[in-house]
Amino acid sequence: MNNKRILTVSVLVFGLAACKVDPKINQPLPVDDLVITVPNGWPEPVYTFSNNPISKETFALGRALFYETMLSKDNTISCGSCHQNFAAFANDDHQFSHGVNDQLGIRNSPGLFNLAWHPYFMHDGGINHIEVQPLGPISNPIEMAEDINTVMAKLSASGKYKSLFKEAYGTEEVTSQRMFRAMAQFMGLLYSNNSKYDYYKRQENNVTLNEQELRGYSLFIAKCNTCHKEPLFTDFQFRNNGLKVNPLLKDSGRAHITGEPGDVYKYKTPSLRNVALTYPYMHDGRLTTLEECLDHYTNGIQNTINLDPKLKDGIPMSAEEKKDIIAFLRTLTDYKFINDQRFADPNFPR
Amino acid sequence: MCCVVAHILYLMKTFIKIAIVLSIGFYSCKKDKKTETPEPEPTVVTGSLKLNFENLVDTLPLDFVTNYVNANGDTFKISKFNYYISNIVITKTDNSTFTEPNSYHLVQASDAQSSLITLSKVPLGSYKSISFMLGVDSTRNCSGVQDGDLAVSKNMFWSWSTGYIMVKLEGSSPQSGATTKALTLHLGGYYGVNKAQRNFNFSFGTSTANVSESIAPMVHLAVDASKMFKGQNTISFATNYFQMSPGAAVKKFADNYAEMIEFEHVHND
Numbered sequence: 001m002n003n004k005r006i007l008t009v010s011v012l013v014f015g016l017a018a019c020k021v022d023p024k025i026n027q028p029l030p031v032d033d034l035v036i037t038v039p040n041g042w043p044e045p046v047y048t049f050s051n052n053p054i055s056k057e058t059f060a061l062g063r064a065l066f067y068e069t070m071l072s073k074d075n076t077i078s079c080g081s082c083h084q085n086f087a088a089f090a091n092d093d094h095q096f097s098h099g100v101n102d103q104l105g106i107r108n109s110p111g112l113f114n115l116a117w118h119p120y121f122m123h124d125g126g127i128n129h130i131e132v133q134p135l136g137p138i139s140n141p142i143e144m145a146e147d148i149n150t151v152m153a154k155l156s157a158s159g160k161y162k163s164l165f166k167e168a169y170g171t172e173e174v175t176s177q178r179m180f181r182a183m184a185q186f187m188g189l190l191y192s193n194n195s196k197y198d199y200y201k202r203q204e205n206n207v208t209l210n211e212q213e214l215r216g217y218s219l220f221i222a223k224c225n226t227c228h229k230e231p232l233f234t235d236f237q238f239r240n241n242g243l244k245v246n247p248l249l250k251d252s253g254r255a256h257i258t259g260e261p262g263d264v265y266k267y268k269t270p271s272l273r274n275v276a277l278t279y280p281y282m283h284d285g286r287l288t289t290l291e292e293c294l295d296h297y298t299n300g301i302q303n304t305i306n307l308d309p310k311l312k313d314g315i316p317m318s319a320e321e322k323k324d325i326i327a328f329l330r331t332l333t334d335y336k337f338i339n340d341q342r343f344a345d346p347n348f349p350r
Numbered sequence: 351m352c353c354v355v356a357h358i359l360y361l362m363k364t365f366i367k368i369a370i371v372l373s374i375g376f377y378s379c380k381k382d383k384k385t386e387t388p389e390p391e392p393t394v395v396t397g398s399l400k401l402n403f404e405n406l407v408d409t410l411p412l413d414f415v416t417n418y419v420n421a422n423g424d425t426f427k428i429s430k431f432n433y434y435i436s437n438i439v440i441t442k443t444d445n446s447t448f449t450e451p452n453s454y455h456l457v458q459a460s461d462a463q464s465s466l467i468t469l470s471k472v473p474l475g476s477y478k479s480i481s482f483m484l485g486v487d488s489t490r491n492c493s494g495v496q497d498g499d500l501a502v503s504k505n506m507f508w509s510w511s512t513g514y515i516m517v518k519l520e521g522s523s524p525q526s527g528a529t530t531k532a533l534t535l536h537l538g539g540y541y542g543v544n545k546a547q548r549n550f551n552f553s554f555g556t557s558t559a560n561v562s563e564s565i566a567p568m569v570h571l572a573v574d575a576s577k578m579f580k581g582q583n584t585i586s587f588a589t590n591y592f593q594m595s596p597g598a599a600v601k602k603f604a605d606n607y608a609e610m611i612e613f614e615h616v617h618n619d
Binding site: 176 | 492505510
């Protein structure tokens with residue numbers, strides 16, 4: 001029932017967004033692109049849209065806001081600036097992303113997908129709900145650096161948003177609640193569950209993993225799955241994975257939020273879905289390749305305070321095993337997700 | 351003969367008239383019944399009760415120009431004083447209670463109107479006590495984006511470490527450790543040992559607040575901002591001048607402001 005509704009919504013959203021731009025993309029998409037039912041074998045999502053009924057109009061508003069540069073102080077930066085569709089909504093080839101006036105932060109922009117399952121957000125888990133997440137980057141002085149009331153004033157003065165808010169909510173009134181609930185619809189519906197790995201697991205489209213990928217999968221289960229737990233490929237826990245401390249960044253990780261000495265240098269385990277697209281890696285983007293990441297776990301672990309006990313001896317992997325694991329990690333890329341037109345920037349249709 | 355006929359005709363006319371009148375009457379009755387709106391539910395008569403939060407520093411009315419002195423001897427001025435009052439419950443003399451629905455109120459010293467909270471649809475009767483929270487309960491801190499006085503656009507919400515600022519006091523002090531001599535006290539944190547909400551429960555003593563159809567009683571409460579800086583912990587602005595995240599330092603203030611509000615009196619007029 002829910003599923004049916006969303007499928008309809010998805011087609012309508014696509015139609016709505018596409019109608020005034022490029023006629024060649026005005027094609028109905030496969031109907032299973034926006035999934036609202038929980039994929040088989042997945043846990044129940046944390047965010048269920050229970051106070052935020054999904055509609056094509058609200059989704060369209062959320063999508064427009066996600067790609068809206070008026071959210072930033074100098075109207076140059078949108079969420080999509082540092083969360084790029086083609087990079088599974090990470091920031092391609094950027095250790096740190098650029099805020100207004102080209103300011104650089106201290107953490108790497110993560111990919112955005114399956115956010116409805118996240119119990120908290122940011123590398124330090126400081127934000128506890130998807131609906132209030134965008135306020136973080138909007139008000140951060142080195143990111144979008146804008147006051148929420150100014151954002152609302154800019155949106156209220158815009159003819160485009162007057163009609164988008166009216167279509168979504170019945171009146172033109174811009175409130176912070178309307179704004180962030182619409183964004184939560186867009187962000188919360190970024191489901192990524194159509195990688196080669198997913199097709200293989202679901203035995204769909206006759207997809208199989210080759211021998212190397214299968215070997216990699218077995219090795220992954222044995223060596224990585226404790227923290228990067230299937231099917232979301234994260235356990236959402238905070239861990240210190242033994243990176244050498246970079247004193248220049250002055251980043252205490254989870255302890256920045258809790259103030260607990262036991263949380264120093266701990267960060268939320270990232271999902272490894274789409275990991276081939278989300279480089280550079282680690283919370284501070286210090287590693288560029290998957291090979292470097294695996295090398296870190298075999299012989300780069302530093303015994304800093306609060307090092308995860310599971311990592312104290314590193315994770316032994318031979319050179320061949322690393323190649324196999326990386327072959328498996330590449331099966332986690334969801335090309336359908338990154339090519340989904342409904343998640344693309346409506347201002348620049350592909 | 352003629353006479354008889356005329357009489358009969360007269361009787362007939364009269365009969366017809368009566369019949370017409372009756373039938374009209376009957377019809378109109380019927381019509382009335384048809385168009386009659388259903389009897390409204392017996393309305394429960396309710397009234398209202400007002401709360402007046404009077405912002406003070408010691409015994410002086412709080413304003414943004416006076417130089418005050420805290421218990422530590424530090425001079426200070428206030429430029430902003432905001433706090434949340436939530437979860438208001440009033441109790442009748444028969445111990446029945448009225449819980450205000452969606453009970454979240456932002457009081458701002460800069461806005462006199464916000465100091466006056468009106469509880470509406472209050473059952474009539476005599477009330478003997480009130481309880482409320484200073485701050486916002488943990489549920490609303492964890493439930494996503496809110497509206498009204500809890501809207502994030504009220505600037506009483508931490509964006510980077512989710513949670514409401516329960517009490518916000520800004521100002522300046524020559525003794526402040528800040529290079530700008532500013533006081534920036536954003537006090538929040540909704541869970542754990544350092545949570546910043548505090549509960550208040552006041553009896554109206556020998557008086558009662560008598561809510562009737564014609565009278566909305568007013569409960570006067572004094573909010574003495576100077577008590578944020580004394581009590582369990584004497585605050586020195588040289589070291590405690592900047593607070594923007596939950597933790598043990600907030601608890602020091604919160605344990606102080608747990609005594610900040612006092613019941614004054616009730617007016618029943």
